[in-house]
Amino acid sequence: MIDLWFVIIAFLWTGYFVLEGFDFGVGLLAPLVSRSSAEQRQSLQTIGPVWDGNEVWLITAVGAMFAAFPAWYAGLFSAFYLQVTLILVGLIVRGVGLEWRGKVDDPRWCDLGIMVGSGLPAFLWGAVFADLLFDSAPAAVLGGMFTLAVCALHGAVFLALKTTGPVRRRARATVLAAGAVVIPVAVFALSNLGTLPALAAMAALAAATALIWRRREGWAFGATAAAIVLTTLAVFMELRQQPLPGLTLAEAASGAYTLTMLSWIGLIALPFVLVYQGWTYWVFRKRVQVAPI
């Protein structure tokens, strides 16, 4: 039961990083690939209907940690206090930026908030998990750079996949440029983990860049998503023995009764969530155009 809940939590974090990863990337790159306010709107509209639902993966992952492994939850967030504070600041300014930008006269403040608020958590999540694994400041910085770069790449691929016209063209160019940065960082960062999923993640990132070169945007998105899945898998494989220094999963876990109850609830609810979230992506499957003015 403890192992099952560890897998569920790893799954929820993976879902979060895959989904919010491209939200962060789009938020970061929107000003770069857009030359007008109409194009900026077009870029952000690719994530408009889905980003809030994607963020709930984080809320659920953290809620599940609280319920299933209270000591892990408490230890992690009190240990990385300032990082988590800044992540929250990022999520706050990004959230209000995205919701308010269509309702203000001059959306430049919102765009700034979206960019900073996407970049901060994209960097800091990597820094937190790298610090957790390697307990060193250089590793944390490297981990942060890695997740920031991967989110940017993932977001650029998503933009290329979901837009038309000049934004799509620039997004593709961004992917190729970003690939040149991401791959060396990835090789450097992931070789520290050295396990099979980590190595496979490197290959997936290289494949994504190549696939954009060949204009296979759907496949490229699959490849960046796979890279994130594999990286998260590699991280959680490491955490399995020791989720926090000096703490084992068994020590951190809630009782069997709670875990059983939560399992039933998850088993019943999660399929519905996956279906209706999947449906959202289906409803908004079309590419986003520049809105005619």
Next chain:
Amino acid sequence: MDALDLARWQFGVTTVYHFLFVPLTIGLGIFVAGLQTAWHRTGKEHYLKLTKFFGKLFLINFAMGVVTGIVQEFQFGMNWSEYSIFVGDVFGAPLAMEALLAFFMESTFLGLWIFGWDKLPKKVHLACIWAAAIGSNLSAYFILAANAWMKHPVGYEVVDGKARMTDLWAVLTNSTALAQVPHVIGAAFVVAGGFVLAVSGYWLLKTRAEMWRSAARAALVMTAIAGAVVAGTGDMSAKLMYEQQPMKLASAEGLERDTAGAAFSIAPGIEIPNVLSFLATNDFNATVQGTEDLQRRFEQQFGPGDYRPDQTIVFWSFRVMIVFGLATVGLSVLGLWLTRRKRGFPRWLSRAFLLALPLPSAAVIAGWLLSEIGRQPWTVAGELLTASSVSPGVTLAEVATSLTIFTALYGVLAVAEAVLLTRHVRKGVEEPEPVTEKTERLEPSLMY
């Protein structure tokens, strides 16, 4: 001043702030869904205009509720790690359920509603706003079940210094929660009704449009009904408080000694004989425990310490809650009476409606101060003291930093939100966009 004090301040500031937005999300979501349903049923254009108008205000406010809510979920782990470890087995379950069963539904369907106006069939689109609004209400239930457990822990045992859940059903049907859920959700509808009333009042002072009269009437009905629910469940809560949280009841009434036939204190020195006993038990002569006698008994039970919450705050917040809450509901009943059988809205009444914006929010905040400061010195009544709940490894400087950052950021955002809401209220309803011919068919993005 130590880390504990600042952690408490941070929790107070961020939670009160969060709860300025939440009631409006809970109540206004349903109100907007109701407007859209009315449009759907009658086909009258002014319902569509109102749906879009209040929908926009709803979204501006919704954003704030969401982003300030994220802070709450992390804050337990950051500042209150000892608390989290003690309660996680029990308290975490409703939180996880809230995310899985309520937040996903709320956020996903709201995204579909915002961007789906011309992409979804009309009925499906209408169902989306209902699903989102029901999600908000459901989330309130789960978080209140968790909160109620802190005041009246049930369905658990303590093993190795940690609470272990033994009965999830007992936690989810805690009597304290069952009284508190309709009380808080009812209050949320009063806040939302007051908001609509204030906005409509503003517009009724400028125009005689039928649209605003119908909005105001709907808000009056909503506020009056919700107000009755709040009053009724408030009475239930008082009776439960007598059994479960006698110290809070005594503090709220400034009752120092165990008293048979206790008087209800309106303000210090003004008392109605026997009424407190009646409110607490339905018996005019029942004995109500007093703070000083409770303190003596708690010392015998739990050892030395001060088990009395801040008497001034608890006493006055109780009165602010009742007076401001009743004033709002009174205004709505008065409004219903004066406008019965389609009578017009007198100007002074429209002006008075503006008060319906601040009054219920003040009542709600006072209610939370009563509820949570009245719980002190415990985080989990009888089990865990607030002083033992704080994160041992977190320094004063760290809490000071996060408190400063959140307070400053929240301050800026409050101003921005107020400006934004005011501007959109002033702008008024917009003519619905003419239906344009669908432009060229777009290629789906998933083409390889």
